[in-house]
Amino acid sequence: MDDQIQDASALIIDSNANSRSLMSAQLRDLGVGTVRQTPRVKDARVMLEHQAFDIVLCDYHFDSSDSSGQDLLDELRREGLLPYSTVFVMVTSEATYAKVAEAAEAALDAYLIKPYTSANLGERLASARQRKRILKDIFEAIEAQDFETAANLCLARFEAKDKYWLYAARIGAELLLRLKRFADARRLYEAIIAAKTVPWARLGVARTEVASGNLQQARRTLENLIGELPDYADSHDLMGHVQMEQGDLAEALKTYQTAAALTPGCLLRLQRCGTLGFYAGQRTEALRMLERAMSQGLRSKLFDMLSLVLIGLMRFDAKDYKGFKYAHDAVGSALERAPRSIRLQRFDLVFRGLSFLLERRVGQALVVAREFTEHAEAGDFDLEAASLLTALWIRLSSQEVELEEMMPVLRRQGLRFCTTKASTEILVAMAEAHAGAAQQFRDCHHQIFNVAETAMRHSMRGSARTAVELLIQQGEATRNAKLIDMASLVLKRHAEKIEDAEALAGQIETLHNRFVKPMGGGPAKSRETGGVALRTGATLT
Numbered sequence: 001m002d003d004q005i006q007d008a009s010a011l012i013i014d015s016n017a018n019s020r021s022l023m024s025a026q027l028r029d030l031g032v033g034t035v036r037q038t039p040r041v042k043d044a045r046v047m048l049e050h051q052a053f054d055i056v057l058c059d060y061h062f063d064s065s066d067s068s069g070q071d072l073l074d075e076l077r078r079e080g081l082l083p084y085s086t087v088f089v090m091v092t093s094e095a096t097y098a099k100v101a102e103a104a105e106a107a108l109d110a111y112l113i114k115p116y117t118s119a120n121l122g123e124r125l126a127s128a129r130q131r132k133r134i135l136k137d138i139f140e141a142i143e144a145q146d147f148e149t150a151a152n153l154c155l156a157r158f159e160a161k162d163k164y165w166l167y168a169a170r171i172g173a174e175l176l177l178r179l180k181r182f183a184d185a186r187r188l189y190e191a192i193i194a195a196k197t198v199p200w201a202r203l204g205v206a207r208t209e210v211a212s213g214n215l216q217q218a219r220r221t222l223e224n225l226i227g228e229l230p231d232y233a234d235s236h237d238l239m240g241h242v243q244m245e246q247g248d249l250a251e252a253l254k255t256y257q258t259a260a261a262l263t264p265g266c267l268l269r270l271q272r273c274g275t276l277g278f279y280a281g282q283r284t285e286a287l288r289m290l291e292r293a294m295s296q297g298l299r300s301k302l303f304d305m306l307s308l309v310l311i312g313l314m315r316f317d318a319k320d321y322k323g324f325k326y327a328h329d330a331v332g333s334a335l336e337r338a339p340r341s342i343r344l345q346r347f348d349l350v351f352r353g354l355s356f357l358l359e360r361r362v363g364q365a366l367v368v369a370r371e372f373t374e375h376a377e378a379g380d381f382d383l384e385a386a387s388l389l390t391a392l393w394i395r396l397s398s399q400e401v402e403l404e405e406m407m408p409v410l411r412r413q414g415l416r417f418c419t420t421k422a423s424t425e426i427l428v429a430m431a432e433a434h435a436g437a438a439q440q441f442r443d444c445h446h447q448i449f450n451v452a453e454t455a456m457r458h459s460m461r462g463s464a465r466t467a468v469e470l471l472i473q474q475g476e477a478t479r480n481a482k483l484i485d486m487a488s489l490v491l492k493r494h495a496e497k498i499e500d501a502e503a504l505a506g507q508i509e510t511l512h513n514r515f516v517k518p519m520g521g522g523p524a525k526s527r528e529t530g531g532v533a534l535r536t537g538a539t540l541t
Contacts, residue, residue: 001030001126002133008054009034013044013069014091015062023057023091026118030125041067041265042296048072049081049301055125056082060092067265067296074234075268075302084139084171087128089121131164138171151175151184158188166195173204182208199225199232206238215242233262237269244276247421249429253280260289267297271307278310279429287314298330305334306384309347313391316354328355346375346385353392362399369396373409379514383423386413390430394437410437414444415478416515421445448480455486464494465504472507481516484508 010032014020020037027035032055038044041062048056058069069090076082090111110124132139135157141150154172158165169188176185189204202225209218222239225232236259243252253276260269270293277286290307297303308327315323328351335344349372356365369392375381376389390413393406410431418424424445431437451474458467471487474480488508495501 001122002129005031005129006033008032009052010036010055010057011044011047011053012037012057013039013041013072014057014059015039015065016059019059019091023121026121027055027057029118030122041065041069041072042300045072045075045267045297045300045302048076052083053086056086056088058088058090060090065265068263071263071265074263075266078268079302081301084142085132085136087125087132089124089128091116131167134163135168135171138168142171142175147175147179151179151181155184155188158191166192170200173201177204177207177211180211182212199229199235203232203235203238206235210238210242210245215245218242231262233259233266233269236262237272240272240276244422245420247425249276249280249422249425253277253282265296267293267300267302270296271304274307275310278314279426281429283314283317287311294327294330305331305344305347309350309388312351312354313395316358316395319358321358324354324358327351342375342378342380343385346372346388349375350388350392354395357395357399362396365396365399366403369393376409376413383417383426386417387426387430389413390427390437391432394430394432394434397434407436407440411440411444414441415448416480418445418448419480419482448478448482451483452486455483455490459490459494464490465498465500468494468498468504468508472504472511475508475511475515479511479515484511484516488512 010027012020012023012027012035014023014037017039020039024035024037036047036053038047044058058072060069062068069092073082073088073090082088088109091114092111093114110128112120112124138150138153138157141147141153151172154168154175156162157168158172162168169192173185173188173192176182176188186205186208189201189208192198192201193205202221206218206221206225209215209221219239219242222235222242225235226239229235236255240252240255240259243249243255253273256269256273256276260266260273263269270289274286274289274293277283277289290311293303293307294311308331312324312327312331315321315327331344331347331351335341335348338344349368353365353368353372356362356368369389372389372392375385390410393403393409397403397406414424414427417427418441424441427441428438431441451470455467455471458464458470468487468491471483471490475483475487488505491498491501491504491508495505498504
């Protein structure tokens with residue numbers, strides 16, 4: 001074992017007290033300085049989110065829990081909550097060896113099959129920690145968020161076929177995707193497949209296809225992967241994302257449900273299914289999944305507070321005052337911890353408006369709806385916020401009150417956020433049974449796409465400047481990210497033929513900074529493997 005082992009900290013996750021005691025003694029015998037224990041996955045998730053450990057020993061199976069060690073590892077890796085420098089060792093019985101071998105392949109650390117000796121554990125830890133030391137420069141660049149340097153270090157190791165080049169290639173491909181160097185990422189994934197066919201590398205190829213906008217090719221890649229490995233949950237995640245992009249919410253929901261069934265303890269997948277089930281109108285199932293996610297991981301960083309708002313809407317519709325109040329109180333507690341969060345402030349506005357409606361104080365609810373509507377002027381107002389604003393106004397309109405101002409409010413949201421078929425269908429879903437509002441959102445979708453088609457015709461006929469001017473004018477009027485991004489693309493393609501290209505680029509940049517760029521972040525931003533994204537204005541990626 002290395003000289004720094006006495007400074008290392010370890011976390012043991014196992015539901016069996018005797019196993020925890022044995023592992024703790026083994027780690028201390030190997031020289032590990034600090035050892036902590038927990039019997040439950042959900043507690044381990046919170047601990048790992050808030051503290052970095054050098055070593056994690058995690059059992060695969062947990063009694064009386066839907067979550068497995070693999071579920072925990074997948075979520076932490078996917079969300080970047082487990083440092084690359086952490087050695088994660090999965091402990092399993094012979095019966096679950098195949099599943100754990102797949103998990104170890106994805107996590108790239110180690111696994112142990114019960115029963116094992118202290119010598120076995122020492123060998124695995126020594127090997128994994130050596131690998132971490134050799135690749136230390138890569139991990140340090142990642143920790144410093146210097147992803148370009150980290151990616152180039154990975155590429156150099158890959159090209160030289162230096163020690164652990166396959167491991168470095170996996171990390172490098174992930175970084176290249178983040179940096180939007182899709183061709184380089186695909187080259188790495190294909191090299192990994194050629195060296196050793198593994199599911200995550202084939203999935204990586206599909207991810208580069210999605211990121212490049214080639215959805216049809218990605219769908220074919222995923223269909224082949226799912227056909228050969230139907231139990232590989234990440235491929236179902238990405239397939240669901242592709243189906244969402246193509247506006248097929250019903251098929252996306254079925255696909256996400258398959259992924260959730262394969263990993264019933266996965267907090268993210270529970271929320272994803274619940275959220276999409278809400279939009280698809282399957283409210284009973286949506287409520288079951290979201291409340292299950294709430295009970296499993298309310299304290300986790302992986303828990304998205306949007307789940308509480310959707311629970312609140314469903315409890316409101318069912319006139320379940322107790323369930324509604326519980327969700328409202330949970331959002332209130334989160335807001336107390338982060339009082340400057342605009343997102344949580346907007347969630348609180350939704351709950352306040354609904355509370356007034358439950359108390360039949362329609363006038364006060366209308367005041368709250370108008371206050372929420374004022375937020376729509378902000379550059380960081382996104383599809384998620386627009387969908388919740390729609391939900392509040394729709395429930396106000398069901399109180400037998402004439403609301404002439406509602407339809408213009410919803411029309412402005414439709415013109416701004418109907419950027420794809422999927423985003424339009426989400427707004428339509430939030431219109432509930434209000435046929436007029438639903439039709440208005442679809443009309444907004446057609447209007448935006450008619451503008452885009454008209455601009456493309458101008459461009460193809462040699463009138464690129466006319467196309468750019470039209471897109472800028474309509475982009476400013478509607479604040480629609482699709483039109484603003486399209487203006488930028490057309491200008492770049494034909495800049496040499498447009499005399500005042502620089503001035504037009506300045507106008508586009510101003511619009512982009514106001515209405516596109518501010519929307520790119522947030523905890524509900526789509527996951528690397530594909531998700532129900534509502535936090536961006538331009539796309540659902």
